[in-house]
Amino acid sequence: MHEIMTIEEVAAYLRVSERTVYDWAQKGDLPGGKLGTTWRFKRSEVQRWVDRHLGGTSPAPVPASPNALTLQTILAPERTVLIESEFKEEALGQLARVLSTSPLIGDARELEEAIFKREALMSTGIGCGIGVPHVRLDSVKDLVMALGICKVPLRDYVAIDEVPVQVVCMVAASSTQHPQYIRALSAISSRLKAVSVRQSLFAATSAAAAYRVFAG
Incomplete structure:
Protein backbone atom coordinates (compact mmCIF):
# COMPACT_ATOMS: atom_id res chain seq x y z
CA MET A 1 0.00 0.00 0.00
CA GLY A 55 -10.27 5.09 21.22
CA GLY A 56 -12.85 7.35 22.79
CA THR A 57 -10.63 10.33 23.64
CA SER A 58 -12.54 12.59 21.29
CA PRO A 59 -15.63 11.75 19.25
CA ALA A 60 -15.26 11.88 15.50
CA PRO A 61 -17.76 13.86 13.45
CA VAL A 62 -20.69 11.68 12.50
CA PRO A 63 -20.57 11.16 8.73
CA ALA A 64 -23.58 10.76 6.52
CA SER A 65 -23.87 7.45 4.77
CA PRO A 66 -22.37 7.60 1.26
CA ASN A 67 -25.74 6.44 -0.04
CA ALA A 68 -27.79 8.89 2.03
CA LEU A 69 -27.53 11.87 -0.29
CA THR A 70 -29.60 14.85 0.82
CA LEU A 71 -30.19 18.14 -0.92
CA GLN A 72 -28.55 19.94 2.02
CA THR A 73 -25.28 18.15 1.30
CA ILE A 74 -24.99 19.52 -2.25
CA LEU A 75 -26.65 22.94 -2.02
CA ALA A 76 -25.60 25.88 0.15
CA PRO A 77 -27.40 29.20 0.80
CA GLU A 78 -24.65 31.16 -0.96
CA ARG A 79 -25.29 29.16 -4.13
CA THR A 80 -28.99 30.04 -4.19
CA VAL A 81 -29.83 33.18 -6.16
CA LEU A 82 -32.63 35.17 -7.75
CA ILE A 83 -32.16 35.52 -11.51
CA GLU A 84 -33.18 38.83 -13.08
CA SER A 85 -32.78 37.92 -16.74
CA GLU A 86 -35.66 36.63 -18.82
CA PHE A 87 -33.35 34.82 -21.25
CA LYS A 88 -32.08 31.28 -20.86
CA GLU A 89 -28.48 31.89 -21.96
CA GLU A 90 -27.99 34.75 -19.51
CA ALA A 91 -29.66 32.80 -16.71
CA LEU A 92 -27.50 29.72 -17.24
CA GLY A 93 -24.37 31.85 -17.45
CA GLN A 94 -25.20 33.57 -14.17
CA LEU A 95 -25.93 30.31 -12.41
CA ALA A 96 -22.75 28.66 -13.77
CA ARG A 97 -20.73 31.53 -12.29
CA VAL A 98 -22.51 31.09 -8.97
CA LEU A 99 -21.81 27.36 -9.01
CA SER A 100 -18.16 28.05 -9.80
CA THR A 101 -17.74 29.86 -6.48
CA SER A 102 -17.68 26.40 -4.88
CA PRO A 103 -14.16 25.07 -4.23
CA LEU A 104 -15.38 21.79 -5.70
CA ILE A 105 -15.40 23.34 -9.16
CA GLY A 106 -11.89 23.14 -10.57
CA ASP A 107 -12.38 24.97 -13.88
CA ALA A 108 -15.11 27.61 -14.13
CA ARG A 109 -14.73 28.12 -17.87
CA GLU A 110 -14.94 24.40 -18.59
CA LEU A 111 -18.06 24.15 -16.46
CA GLU A 112 -19.86 26.94 -18.29
CA GLU A 113 -18.86 25.60 -21.70
CA ALA A 114 -20.02 22.10 -20.74
CA ILE A 115 -23.37 23.39 -19.50
CA PHE A 116 -24.06 25.16 -22.81
CA LYS A 117 -22.79 22.22 -24.86
CA ARG A 118 -25.07 19.84 -22.95
CA GLU A 119 -27.99 22.21 -23.42
CA ALA A 120 -27.35 22.43 -27.17
CA LEU A 121 -27.76 18.65 -27.44
CA MET A 122 -31.11 18.57 -25.66
CA SER A 123 -33.01 20.94 -23.42
CA THR A 124 -32.94 20.10 -19.73
CA GLY A 125 -36.38 21.59 -19.14
CA ILE A 126 -38.18 18.72 -17.42
CA GLY A 127 -41.62 20.34 -17.19
CA CYS A 128 -43.69 22.11 -14.53
CA GLY A 129 -41.46 25.19 -14.79
CA ILE A 130 -38.27 23.32 -13.83
CA GLY A 131 -34.90 23.15 -15.59
CA VAL A 132 -32.09 20.85 -14.44
CA PRO A 133 -28.88 21.54 -16.42
CA HIS A 134 -26.28 18.99 -15.38
CA VAL A 135 -22.77 17.85 -16.31
CA ARG A 136 -20.02 15.49 -15.18
CA LEU A 137 -16.42 16.66 -15.56
CA ASP A 138 -12.97 15.50 -14.50
CA SER A 139 -12.30 18.97 -13.09
CA VAL A 140 -15.20 18.73 -10.62
CA LYS A 141 -14.02 17.35 -7.29
CA ASP A 142 -17.37 16.31 -5.85
CA LEU A 143 -21.11 16.60 -6.40
CA VAL A 144 -22.34 20.19 -6.03
CA MET A 145 -25.39 22.25 -6.97
CA ALA A 146 -26.63 25.83 -7.46
CA LEU A 147 -30.27 26.94 -7.42
CA GLY A 148 -31.70 29.85 -9.39
CA ILE A 149 -35.19 31.31 -9.07
CA CYS A 150 -36.17 33.35 -12.12
CA LYS A 151 -38.20 36.45 -11.31
CA VAL A 152 -39.46 36.33 -14.91
CA PRO A 153 -40.12 32.89 -16.48
CA LEU A 154 -37.58 31.92 -19.15
CA ARG A 155 -39.82 31.57 -22.18
CA ASP A 156 -36.94 30.51 -24.42
CA TYR A 157 -36.05 27.60 -22.11
CA VAL A 158 -37.84 24.80 -23.94
CA ALA A 159 -39.53 22.26 -21.69
CA ILE A 160 -41.37 19.06 -22.58
CA ASP A 161 -44.71 20.53 -21.45
CA GLU A 162 -43.99 23.98 -22.97
CA VAL A 163 -44.30 25.64 -19.55
CA PRO A 164 -41.60 28.36 -19.24
CA VAL A 165 -38.82 27.46 -16.82
CA GLN A 166 -38.77 29.44 -13.60
CA VAL A 167 -36.64 27.27 -11.27
CA VAL A 168 -33.17 26.16 -12.43
CA CYS A 169 -31.26 23.48 -10.54
CA MET A 170 -27.69 23.28 -11.89
CA VAL A 171 -25.75 20.16 -10.92
CA ALA A 172 -22.10 19.27 -11.49
CA ALA A 173 -20.32 16.07 -10.51
CA SER A 174 -17.02 14.33 -11.07
CA SER A 175 -16.75 12.04 -14.07
CA THR A 176 -16.40 9.11 -11.64
CA GLN A 177 -19.61 9.85 -9.74
CA HIS A 178 -22.30 8.33 -11.94
CA PRO A 179 -24.31 6.70 -9.09
CA GLN A 180 -24.19 9.83 -6.92
CA TYR A 181 -25.07 11.96 -9.94
CA ILE A 182 -28.16 9.88 -10.70
CA ARG A 183 -29.23 9.96 -7.04
CA ALA A 184 -28.89 13.74 -6.97
CA LEU A 185 -31.04 14.20 -10.06
CA SER A 186 -33.60 11.80 -8.60
CA ALA A 187 -33.63 13.68 -5.27
CA ILE A 188 -34.19 16.99 -7.05
CA SER A 189 -37.01 15.53 -9.14
CA SER A 190 -38.66 14.00 -6.08
CA ARG A 191 -38.46 17.27 -4.13
CA LEU A 192 -40.00 19.27 -6.95
CA LYS A 193 -42.87 16.83 -7.58
CA ALA A 194 -44.75 18.53 -4.75
CA VAL A 195 -46.92 21.31 -6.14
CA SER A 196 -46.65 23.23 -2.85
CA VAL A 197 -42.85 23.23 -3.07
CA ARG A 198 -42.86 24.48 -6.66
CA GLN A 199 -45.39 27.20 -5.89
CA SER A 200 -43.39 28.35 -2.87
CA LEU A 201 -40.23 28.54 -4.98
CA PHE A 202 -42.00 30.47 -7.73
CA ALA A 203 -43.24 32.93 -5.12
CA ALA A 204 -39.93 33.30 -3.25
CA THR A 205 -38.88 36.93 -2.91
CA SER A 206 -35.39 36.25 -1.59
CA ALA A 207 -32.63 33.71 -2.13
CA ALA A 208 -32.72 32.81 1.56
CA ALA A 209 -36.43 32.00 1.36
CA ALA A 210 -35.90 29.88 -1.76
CA TYR A 211 -33.11 27.93 -0.07
CA ARG A 212 -35.26 27.19 2.99
CA VAL A 213 -38.08 25.90 0.80
CA PHE A 214 -35.87 23.75 -1.40
CA ALA A 215 -33.63 22.32 1.30
CA GLY A 216 -36.62 21.55 3.47
Missing part, protein backbone atom coordinates in the same frame (compact mmCIF):
# COMPACT_ATOMS: atom_id res chain seq x y z
CA HIS A 2 1.16 3.52 -0.73
CA GLU A 3 1.92 5.79 2.22
CA ILE A 4 0.38 8.77 0.41
CA MET A 5 -3.40 8.52 -0.03
CA THR A 6 -5.91 10.36 -2.20
CA ILE A 7 -9.33 11.60 -1.06
CA GLU A 8 -10.89 8.58 -2.78
CA GLU A 9 -8.61 6.15 -0.95
CA VAL A 10 -9.21 7.81 2.42
CA ALA A 11 -12.98 7.73 1.83
CA ALA A 12 -12.85 4.02 1.01
CA TYR A 13 -10.62 3.35 4.03
CA LEU A 14 -12.89 5.25 6.44
CA ARG A 15 -16.08 4.05 4.73
CA VAL A 16 -17.46 7.56 4.34
CA SER A 17 -18.18 9.72 1.29
CA GLU A 18 -15.49 11.65 -0.57
CA ARG A 19 -17.39 14.84 0.30
CA THR A 20 -17.10 14.02 4.01
CA VAL A 21 -13.33 13.54 3.71
CA TYR A 22 -13.05 16.79 1.75
CA ASP A 23 -15.06 18.70 4.36
CA TRP A 24 -13.02 17.27 7.26
CA ALA A 25 -9.77 18.16 5.49
CA GLN A 26 -10.96 21.69 4.67
CA LYS A 27 -11.89 22.27 8.31
CA GLY A 28 -8.61 20.84 9.56
CA ASP A 29 -10.32 17.97 11.37
CA LEU A 30 -8.50 15.35 9.30
CA PRO A 31 -4.69 15.62 8.90
CA GLY A 32 -3.74 16.23 5.29
CA GLY A 33 -2.34 18.79 2.92
CA LYS A 34 -2.51 20.06 -0.64
CA LEU A 35 0.02 19.28 -3.35
CA GLY A 36 -0.87 22.04 -5.77
CA THR A 37 -4.67 21.91 -5.83
CA THR A 38 -5.00 18.25 -4.85
CA TRP A 39 -5.49 16.90 -1.34
CA ARG A 40 -3.11 14.16 -0.16
CA PHE A 41 -2.91 12.30 3.16
CA LYS A 42 -0.29 10.21 4.94
CA ARG A 43 -1.65 6.76 5.70
CA SER A 44 0.14 6.69 9.09
CA GLU A 45 -1.43 10.00 10.14
CA VAL A 46 -4.89 8.90 9.03
CA GLN A 47 -4.44 5.68 11.02
CA ARG A 48 -3.43 7.64 14.15
CA TRP A 49 -6.42 9.92 13.66
CA VAL A 50 -8.72 6.88 13.47
CA ASP A 51 -7.13 5.27 16.53
CA ARG A 52 -7.48 8.48 18.52
CA HIS A 53 -11.16 8.93 17.68
CA LEU A 54 -12.18 5.30 17.97
Whole structure:
Protein backbone atom coordinates (compact mmCIF):
# COMPACT_ATOMS: atom_id res chain seq x y z
CA MET A 1 0.00 0.00 0.00
CA HIS A 2 1.16 3.52 -0.73
CA GLU A 3 1.92 5.79 2.22
CA ILE A 4 0.38 8.77 0.41
CA MET A 5 -3.40 8.52 -0.03
CA THR A 6 -5.91 10.36 -2.20
CA ILE A 7 -9.33 11.60 -1.06
CA GLU A 8 -10.89 8.58 -2.78
CA GLU A 9 -8.61 6.15 -0.95
CA VAL A 10 -9.21 7.81 2.42
CA ALA A 11 -12.98 7.73 1.83
CA ALA A 12 -12.85 4.02 1.01
CA TYR A 13 -10.62 3.35 4.03
CA LEU A 14 -12.89 5.25 6.44
CA ARG A 15 -16.08 4.05 4.73
CA VAL A 16 -17.46 7.56 4.34
CA SER A 17 -18.18 9.72 1.29
CA GLU A 18 -15.49 11.65 -0.57
CA ARG A 19 -17.39 14.84 0.30
CA THR A 20 -17.10 14.02 4.01
CA VAL A 21 -13.33 13.54 3.71
CA TYR A 22 -13.05 16.79 1.75
CA ASP A 23 -15.06 18.70 4.36
CA TRP A 24 -13.02 17.27 7.26
CA ALA A 25 -9.77 18.16 5.49
CA GLN A 26 -10.96 21.69 4.67
CA LYS A 27 -11.89 22.27 8.31
CA GLY A 28 -8.61 20.84 9.56
CA ASP A 29 -10.32 17.97 11.37
CA LEU A 30 -8.50 15.35 9.30
CA PRO A 31 -4.69 15.62 8.90
CA GLY A 32 -3.74 16.23 5.29
CA GLY A 33 -2.34 18.79 2.92
CA LYS A 34 -2.51 20.06 -0.64
CA LEU A 35 0.02 19.28 -3.35
CA GLY A 36 -0.87 22.04 -5.77
CA THR A 37 -4.67 21.91 -5.83
CA THR A 38 -5.00 18.25 -4.85
CA TRP A 39 -5.49 16.90 -1.34
CA ARG A 40 -3.11 14.16 -0.16
CA PHE A 41 -2.91 12.30 3.16
CA LYS A 42 -0.29 10.21 4.94
CA ARG A 43 -1.65 6.76 5.70
CA SER A 44 0.14 6.69 9.09
CA GLU A 45 -1.43 10.00 10.14
CA VAL A 46 -4.89 8.90 9.03
CA GLN A 47 -4.44 5.68 11.02
CA ARG A 48 -3.43 7.64 14.15
CA TRP A 49 -6.42 9.92 13.66
CA VAL A 50 -8.72 6.88 13.47
CA ASP A 51 -7.13 5.27 16.53
CA ARG A 52 -7.48 8.48 18.52
CA HIS A 53 -11.16 8.93 17.68
CA LEU A 54 -12.18 5.30 17.97
CA GLY A 55 -10.27 5.09 21.22
CA GLY A 56 -12.85 7.35 22.79
CA THR A 57 -10.63 10.33 23.64
CA SER A 58 -12.54 12.59 21.29
CA PRO A 59 -15.63 11.75 19.25
CA ALA A 60 -15.26 11.88 15.50
CA PRO A 61 -17.76 13.86 13.45
CA VAL A 62 -20.69 11.68 12.50
CA PRO A 63 -20.57 11.16 8.73
CA ALA A 64 -23.58 10.76 6.52
CA SER A 65 -23.87 7.45 4.77
CA PRO A 66 -22.37 7.60 1.26
CA ASN A 67 -25.74 6.44 -0.04
CA ALA A 68 -27.79 8.89 2.03
CA LEU A 69 -27.53 11.87 -0.29
CA THR A 70 -29.60 14.85 0.82
CA LEU A 71 -30.19 18.14 -0.92
CA GLN A 72 -28.55 19.94 2.02
CA THR A 73 -25.28 18.15 1.30
CA ILE A 74 -24.99 19.52 -2.25
CA LEU A 75 -26.65 22.94 -2.02
CA ALA A 76 -25.60 25.88 0.15
CA PRO A 77 -27.40 29.20 0.80
CA GLU A 78 -24.65 31.16 -0.96
CA ARG A 79 -25.29 29.16 -4.13
CA THR A 80 -28.99 30.04 -4.19
CA VAL A 81 -29.83 33.18 -6.16
CA LEU A 82 -32.63 35.17 -7.75
CA ILE A 83 -32.16 35.52 -11.51
CA GLU A 84 -33.18 38.83 -13.08
CA SER A 85 -32.78 37.92 -16.74
CA GLU A 86 -35.66 36.63 -18.82
CA PHE A 87 -33.35 34.82 -21.25
CA LYS A 88 -32.08 31.28 -20.86
CA GLU A 89 -28.48 31.89 -21.96
CA GLU A 90 -27.99 34.75 -19.51
CA ALA A 91 -29.66 32.80 -16.71
CA LEU A 92 -27.50 29.72 -17.24
CA GLY A 93 -24.37 31.85 -17.45
CA GLN A 94 -25.20 33.57 -14.17
CA LEU A 95 -25.93 30.31 -12.41
CA ALA A 96 -22.75 28.66 -13.77
CA ARG A 97 -20.73 31.53 -12.29
CA VAL A 98 -22.51 31.09 -8.97
CA LEU A 99 -21.81 27.36 -9.01
CA SER A 100 -18.16 28.05 -9.80
CA THR A 101 -17.74 29.86 -6.48
CA SER A 102 -17.68 26.40 -4.88
CA PRO A 103 -14.16 25.07 -4.23
CA LEU A 104 -15.38 21.79 -5.70
CA ILE A 105 -15.40 23.34 -9.16
CA GLY A 106 -11.89 23.14 -10.57
CA ASP A 107 -12.38 24.97 -13.88
CA ALA A 108 -15.11 27.61 -14.13
CA ARG A 109 -14.73 28.12 -17.87
CA GLU A 110 -14.94 24.40 -18.59
CA LEU A 111 -18.06 24.15 -16.46
CA GLU A 112 -19.86 26.94 -18.29
CA GLU A 113 -18.86 25.60 -21.70
CA ALA A 114 -20.02 22.10 -20.74
CA ILE A 115 -23.37 23.39 -19.50
CA PHE A 116 -24.06 25.16 -22.81
CA LYS A 117 -22.79 22.22 -24.86
CA ARG A 118 -25.07 19.84 -22.95
CA GLU A 119 -27.99 22.21 -23.42
CA ALA A 120 -27.35 22.43 -27.17
CA LEU A 121 -27.76 18.65 -27.44
CA MET A 122 -31.11 18.57 -25.66
CA SER A 123 -33.01 20.94 -23.42
CA THR A 124 -32.94 20.10 -19.73
CA GLY A 125 -36.38 21.59 -19.14
CA ILE A 126 -38.18 18.72 -17.42
CA GLY A 127 -41.62 20.34 -17.19
CA CYS A 128 -43.69 22.11 -14.53
CA GLY A 129 -41.46 25.19 -14.79
CA ILE A 130 -38.27 23.32 -13.83
CA GLY A 131 -34.90 23.15 -15.59
CA VAL A 132 -32.09 20.85 -14.44
CA PRO A 133 -28.88 21.54 -16.42
CA HIS A 134 -26.28 18.99 -15.38
CA VAL A 135 -22.77 17.85 -16.31
CA ARG A 136 -20.02 15.49 -15.18
CA LEU A 137 -16.42 16.66 -15.56
CA ASP A 138 -12.97 15.50 -14.50
CA SER A 139 -12.30 18.97 -13.09
CA VAL A 140 -15.20 18.73 -10.62
CA LYS A 141 -14.02 17.35 -7.29
CA ASP A 142 -17.37 16.31 -5.85
CA LEU A 143 -21.11 16.60 -6.40
CA VAL A 144 -22.34 20.19 -6.03
CA MET A 145 -25.39 22.25 -6.97
CA ALA A 146 -26.63 25.83 -7.46
CA LEU A 147 -30.27 26.94 -7.42
CA GLY A 148 -31.70 29.85 -9.39
CA ILE A 149 -35.19 31.31 -9.07
CA CYS A 150 -36.17 33.35 -12.12
CA LYS A 151 -38.20 36.45 -11.31
CA VAL A 152 -39.46 36.33 -14.91
CA PRO A 153 -40.12 32.89 -16.48
CA LEU A 154 -37.58 31.92 -19.15
CA ARG A 155 -39.82 31.57 -22.18
CA ASP A 156 -36.94 30.51 -24.42
CA TYR A 157 -36.05 27.60 -22.11
CA VAL A 158 -37.84 24.80 -23.94
CA ALA A 159 -39.53 22.26 -21.69
CA ILE A 160 -41.37 19.06 -22.58
CA ASP A 161 -44.71 20.53 -21.45
CA GLU A 162 -43.99 23.98 -22.97
CA VAL A 163 -44.30 25.64 -19.55
CA PRO A 164 -41.60 28.36 -19.24
CA VAL A 165 -38.82 27.46 -16.82
CA GLN A 166 -38.77 29.44 -13.60
CA VAL A 167 -36.64 27.27 -11.27
CA VAL A 168 -33.17 26.16 -12.43
CA CYS A 169 -31.26 23.48 -10.54
CA MET A 170 -27.69 23.28 -11.89
CA VAL A 171 -25.75 20.16 -10.92
CA ALA A 172 -22.10 19.27 -11.49
CA ALA A 173 -20.32 16.07 -10.51
CA SER A 174 -17.02 14.33 -11.07
CA SER A 175 -16.75 12.04 -14.07
CA THR A 176 -16.40 9.11 -11.64
CA GLN A 177 -19.61 9.85 -9.74
CA HIS A 178 -22.30 8.33 -11.94
CA PRO A 179 -24.31 6.70 -9.09
CA GLN A 180 -24.19 9.83 -6.92
CA TYR A 181 -25.07 11.96 -9.94
CA ILE A 182 -28.16 9.88 -10.70
CA ARG A 183 -29.23 9.96 -7.04
CA ALA A 184 -28.89 13.74 -6.97
CA LEU A 185 -31.04 14.20 -10.06
CA SER A 186 -33.60 11.80 -8.60
CA ALA A 187 -33.63 13.68 -5.27
CA ILE A 188 -34.19 16.99 -7.05
CA SER A 189 -37.01 15.53 -9.14
CA SER A 190 -38.66 14.00 -6.08
CA ARG A 191 -38.46 17.27 -4.13
CA LEU A 192 -40.00 19.27 -6.95
CA LYS A 193 -42.87 16.83 -7.58
CA ALA A 194 -44.75 18.53 -4.75
CA VAL A 195 -46.92 21.31 -6.14
CA SER A 196 -46.65 23.23 -2.85
CA VAL A 197 -42.85 23.23 -3.07
CA ARG A 198 -42.86 24.48 -6.66
CA GLN A 199 -45.39 27.20 -5.89
CA SER A 200 -43.39 28.35 -2.87
CA LEU A 201 -40.23 28.54 -4.98
CA PHE A 202 -42.00 30.47 -7.73
CA ALA A 203 -43.24 32.93 -5.12
CA ALA A 204 -39.93 33.30 -3.25
CA THR A 205 -38.88 36.93 -2.91
CA SER A 206 -35.39 36.25 -1.59
CA ALA A 207 -32.63 33.71 -2.13
CA ALA A 208 -32.72 32.81 1.56
CA ALA A 209 -36.43 32.00 1.36
CA ALA A 210 -35.90 29.88 -1.76
CA TYR A 211 -33.11 27.93 -0.07
CA ARG A 212 -35.26 27.19 2.99
CA VAL A 213 -38.08 25.90 0.80
CA PHE A 214 -35.87 23.75 -1.40
CA ALA A 215 -33.63 22.32 1.30
CA GLY A 216 -36.62 21.55 3.47
